[in-house]
Amino acid sequence: MPSGCHFFLIAQVLHPPLLLFPSLAPPLHFIDYRRLKPPSLEGGYRRRSPIGLVSFLESCYTEYGARQMKKAFKYRIQASPHTLQQAEYWLDLCRSLYNTALEQRIIIYKQNKGSISCFDQIKQLPELKDAFPEYREVGSQVLQDVLEKLDKAFAGFFRRVRKGNCKAGFPRFKGKNRYDSFTLKQASWKLDVKNLTIRNIGTFKLRLSRPIEGDIKTITVRRTSTGKWFAAFSCDNVPDRPLPKTSKVVGIDVGCESFLTTSEGSKVENPRFFKRSQAVLAMRQQRLSRRVKGSHRGQKARILVAKAHEKVYNQRRDFHFKTANWLVARYDTIYIEDMNSWNGFSHSLTRSMRDAAWFGFFNILCGKAAEANRTIVKVPAKDTSQLCSRCKARVPKDLSVRIHSCSFCGLVLDRDHNAALNILKFGLGQSPQVPCTVS
Numbered sequence: 001m002p003s004g005c006h007f008f009l010i011a012q013v014l015h016p017p018l019l020l021f022p023s024l025a026p027p028l029h030f031i032d033y034r035r036l037k038p039p040s041l042e043g044g045y046r047r048r049s050p051i052g053l054v055s056f057l058e059s060c061y062t063e064y065g066a067r068q069m070k071k072a073f074k075y076r077i078q079a080s081p082h083t084l085q086q087a088e089y090w091l092d093l094c095r096s097l098y099n100t101a102l103e104q105r106i107i108i109y110k111q112n113k114g115s116i117s118c119f120d121q122i123k124q125l126p127e128l129k130d131a132f133p134e135y136r137e138v139g140s141q142v143l144q145d146v147l148e149k150l151d152k153a154f155a156g157f158f159r160r161v162r163k164g165n166c167k168a169g170f171p172r173f174k175g176k177n178r179y180d181s182f183t184l185k186q187a188s189w190k191l192d193v194k195n196l197t198i199r200n201i202g203t204f205k206l207r208l209s210r211p212i213e214g215d216i217k218t219i220t221v222r223r224t225s226t227g228k229w230f231a232a233f234s235c236d237n238v239p240d241r242p243l244p245k246t247s248k249v250v251g252i253d254v255g256c257e258s259f260l261t262t263s264e265g266s267k268v269e270n271p272r273f274f275k276r277s278q279a280v281l282a283m284r285q286q287r288l289s290r291r292v293k294g295s296h297r298g299q300k301a302r303i304l305v306a307k308a309h310e311k312v313y314n315q316r317r318d319f320h321f322k323t324a325n326w327l328v329a330r331y332d333t334i335y336i337e338d339m340n341s342w343n344g345f346s347h348s349l350t351r352s353m354r355d356a357a358w359f360g361f362f363n364i365l366c367g368k369a370a371e372a373n374r375t376i377v378k379v380p381a382k383d384t385s386q387l388c389s390r391c392k393a394r395v396p397k398d399l400s401v402r403i404h405s406c407s408f409c410g411l412v413l414d415r416d417h418n419a420a421l422n423i424l425k426f427g428l429g430q431s432p433q434v435p436c437t438v439s
Contacts, residue, residue, distance in 0.1 A: 069370065071214065071238040076207045077221070077231045083202030084229065087221060090201065093138055094146045095179035097128075101150050102171055118151035137200045139188035146182070181222040189219055196231060204231065214238035225306040242373035243329060251335040251424030252327070253384065253416050254361070256352040257402065259323070261416035263424040268323055273315045274355040281308050316357055317364075324365040328372045335427030336362060338378035379427045389421035 079087075101121055108116050122144050129135045135143065153171040160168040172178075188199045191212075196204045196219070204221075214235030222230050251263040259270040284305045291298035327334055339358065369376045386394055391409040404411065404418040411418075 069214070069238040069240050070234065070236055071371075072232050072234050073210065073212050074230055074232045075209065077196065077204040077229045078207075079202055079204045079229070083204065086201045087198075087223070087229070090138055090142070090182055091179060091223065092176075093135060094142065094182050095174050095176070097135075097143060097146050098150055098179060099173045101147055102173060105150075105154070118147050121147045139184060139199070141185040141187060142182050145185070177225070180224070181220055184219045184221070185217070191216070204229070206231065224310065226303055226310055240371050240373060246330060246332055248331045249333040249335070249424065249428070250327070250331045251379070251420045251422075251427060253419040253423055254337065254356070254358045255416050256356060258416055259356060261414070261420050263417075263420040265414075265417050267416070270356055271315070271319055272352075272355055273312045273319070274351075277308060277312050281305070284308055316355075317360070320357070320361045320364045321368075324361065324368045327365065328368045328374050331374070333375040333377065333427075334365070334369065335377050335379050335423050336365070337381035337384065337423060339381055377427050379423050384419040384422040384426070385415060387422055389418045389425065 104121070105116055108114050125135075125140065125143055125147075150171065157168055157170055184198065190197045194206045194208055196206055198204070198221070212233055212235065214237045216233050216235050218234045220232045220234070222232065224230065252260045254260045256270065258267045260268045284301065288298065288301040288305050291301045339362075366376050368374075383394070386396055388395055388404070388406040388409060388411055390411045391406060393406060393408040395404060395406050397404070397415070402415050404413055404415045406412070
């Protein structure tokens with residue numbers, strides 16, 4: 001991007017017009033599903049319930065009760081070297097626009113403690129194209145999405161500041177390898193069976209592992225750190241695939257020893273993909289550290305490290321999908337822990353927690369449940385491991401104690417099984433009561 005563009009976008013900083021602060025409200029399509037009334041086991045809706053219904057990710061309900069699904073379809077794409085080079089060029093232009101718009105906001109705030117909205121920055125795009133013709137090749141909606149992405153980054157920053165987080169995370173400038181996607185909306189593309197044609201870029205061949213369903217709203221083209229290219233189609237009005245009713249309910253407890261334990265006593269072992277790949281990762285990272293930064297051999301070593309991490313990610317995600325499908329096929333209602341409300345994680349378990357990736361698994365589980373017309377309910381995670389599932393007495397124990405042994409009722413069983421039973425009972429509305437404690 002020419003250096004003059006930097007001064008072009010901030011030319012009116014010294015004498016800016018009266019500008020409003022950007023709206024921090026969520027977009028119109030956002031719905032706080034936790035405020036919806038959770039469906040009861042018999043059907044219909046409860047009037048009041050302390051347990052919030054988990055958002056079914058991309059699914060939503062209209063005022064008449066009709067269910068509409070949103071879903072993303074992701075495919076690997078391939079193209080000629082010239083097409084990929086054009087896509088890289090678009091990424092570089094979008095990255096330059098993002099960084100310049102970010103600096104414009106920073107300078108306006110430093111000059112007069114003011115702000116410029118996303119809408120005002122979008123209105124400057126025609127002047128940008130007149131001054132720098134290379135931006136005429138990039139679709140207008142692609143450039144608008146870049147500025148909207150920056151606005152979302154600021155909205156998230158201000159939201160974290162209001163919550164009082166010590167590390168709010170101010171939006172950062174994007175380096176060459178830190179901006180890896182652009183989004184197309186209604187224009188500038190055409191889909192013909194397995195060929196995706198983007199104007200001024202070229203044609204990509206899709207690896208259609210499954211058909212695209214619903215109405216395509218946006219297409220996001222993404223480049224991974226290993227140099228692979230993917231296209232994600234965000235679709236509305238995707239038909240759901242409800243599974244036959246089983247009339248079964250279950251509570252599940254996740255952990256590091258076993259990935260999850262059900263209230264029926266079934267266990268799913270933790271595969272620990274990252275731990276099994278640590279030797280390969282250490283070897284490749286040591287090799288990368290010995291390479292000259294920016295050299296050709298250094299680039300090859302970096303890609304090898306990225307491929308090792310990508311393999312771990314793909315293995316873990318495949319395991320999550322298979323486990324979620326197994327749960328959704330067997331149970332109508334699944335009670336899970338509301339881990340967002342619990343800050344009891346030990347720092348010594350951070351690596352094991354990231355290897356298990358419970359939050360990512362719960363997101364996948366909610367999406368699968370929405371498609372299969374199942375119900376996912378969050379239960380407060382507090383004291384699920386410390387209370388006895390039979391007599392509700394408090395039995396304190398640290399993480400090293402794997403057996404629950406109650407001195408009041410004599411119940412002895414696996415710690416995670418006891419926690420899963422508590423999650424199921426709390427989810428069914430049996431509020432925990434603590435009649436006595438153990439010193």
